[in-house]
Amino acid sequence: MIRFVNVGKRYPGGQDALRKVDFELSQSDMALLIGVSGAGKSTLLKLISVIERPTYGQIIIDGRNLRTVKRRDIAPIRRQIGIIFQDHKLLHDRTVFDNVALSLVVAGISYRESAKRVRAALDKVGLLKKENMMPIALSGGEQQRVGIARAVVNRPAILLADEPTGNLDAALSDEIMDLFLEFNKVGTAVLIATHDLRQIERLQKPVLQLDHGKLIRNDLDGRLTAHPNHELV
Template sequence: MIRLNNVSKRYPGGFDALRNITFEVGDEEMVFITGHSGAGKSTLLKILTLIEHASRGQVVVNNRNLARLPRRRIPYFRREIGVVFQDNKLLHDRTVFDNVALPLVVAGMSPQETGRRTRAALDKVGLLGKEKMYPITLSGGEQQRVGIARAVVNKPALLLADEPTGNLDAEMADQIIDLFHDFNRHGVCVLIATHDLRQIQRMRKRVIGLKDGELAVDSGSQAA
């Protein structure tokens, strides 16, 4: 699903965010990316979603070489992956339903199909009853679940999450990570950037550790 080969990212000004990162993630794996703030977790996710381009090295996601993807194809590439953000990036002037439906609307799906899939995604995260509410009226954990529903509504093969439990208490964080685990068991490749060691120990999944932009630890592929 993901293959990085000697990937480096140098920002203008000479700061090396990533240095010679090489690893592969299989189609049905669940992986935690960990490291201190500034270790390069966010940069790695930005490169995987083409918010940033790698300065050197090869990045292949879902069988696409990202360096060769023309700018106009980027939207279509992004529809193949689901992304969950720490600040969930919900639109606060739209209802929960409209937020979750947005990727389908953007992709031009018919209203009937959009409604069906949106309700299915909301059902999966346990928020079917709150589809008409506005995100601001929901708790932090519920907002994050809306973000997850939006990320999976397209049925992507790859789910990326950047500190999805960063702003949540332990109980809510457990729920969120369990939700990711559930998607993984249904065949979705899941990559979670986090420094929540509790979740990492609880899940016992592969861990890739970054330190100052370099690959420090890779516990290696293991069956899910």
């Protein structure tokens, strides 16, 4: 599904955000991306969602190399990826329904089909009754769930989440992580960047650990390049 081959990212100014990163995330995988702030977690997610391009190496998604992919081919790739942000990135002048429907509108899904899918996604995250509300009227956890509904409504092959439980209490965090488990069970590859040690221990999922841009732990291919180090989380 996603293959990183010797991937490096250097930002202007000479700072290496990622160094020689190799891993492969398959369709059925759910992995947790961990590391301290500045370790390169967000850069890695940005590379997958083609917000940034690697300086060297190859990132292959469905046979397409993201380093060389043409600008016009980026949108179809992004439509295969559902992205969940810590700050939700919702449109505050649109209702919950419209925010979730946006993913389907950009994909050219008909209104009738969209309505059905949006309601199903909102039902899944427990917000069906709030479809006509504006995001500003929702709590942080509810806004995060709207973001999740928007990310999954187009049935993406890959789900990326950047600190999805960063501002949430333990109960809400569990609820949201359980949603990711459910999506993974139905065949969506999930990669979650998190600091949340409790969730790492609770979920018992493979871990990718970054330290200063280097992948020091990769549970996905069974190789442990370093011992798990919770001080780095």
